[in-house]
Amino acid sequence: MESTTPLIPATDDIDTGGFFDAARRGQLAIRLCNRCDAVLHMPRAYCHYCGSWDGRWQPVAGTGSVYSWTVVEHQVHPSYPVPYTVVLVELDDYPAARLIGRLPGRQDLAPGQPMRVWFETIDDVAVPQWRLA
Ligand SMILES: [Zn+2]
Numbered sequence: 001m002e003s004t005t006p007l008i009p010a011t012d013d014i015d016t017g018g019f020f021d022a023a024r025r026g027q028l029a030i031r032l033c034n035r036c037d038a039v040l041h042m043p044r045a046y047c048h049y050c051g052s053w054d055g056r057w058q059p060v061a062g063t064g065s066v067y068s069w070t071v072v073e074h075q076v077h078p079s080y081p082v083p084y085t086v087v088l089v090e091l092d093d094y095p096a097a098r099l100i101g102r103l104p105g106r107q108d109l110a111p112g113q114p115m116r117v118w119f120e121t122i123d124d125v126a127v128p129q130w131r132l133a
Pocket residue numbers: 033034035036037038047048049050051052
């Protein structure tokens with residue numbers, strides 16, 4: 001029997017825990033290096049630009065624009081019926097950070113369309129998602 005439990009990210013990981021802590025508070029945050037101010041996304045504790053372990057979680061506006069997308073037509077998990085659209089969003093205030101989200105159906109998107117974050121709650125875990133602004 002196939003599981004219909006949605007996929008839940010690990011929230012106690014050293015690299016990504018702060019991302020989900022912020023999401024639980026309804027805040028989108030990205031990881032920045034305190035030494036060189038590099039954007040460390042995907043989130044990670046270690047800065048591979050300067051070698052520092054000293055970083056911080058920076059709250060961001062939660063707005064961005066469509067950078068890219070794809071429509072998933074082949075179902076890979078029973079909790080995510082097809083079709084759906086996976087979107088890559090470039091943040092307005094930190095364009096070096098691009099976050100993914102899942103939108104229902106086949107979305108008619110265009111590069112640069114404004115997007116806004118929202119938080120999907122899955123088994124008490126808040127997961128940032130995106131919708132057209
Ligand atoms: Zn650095």
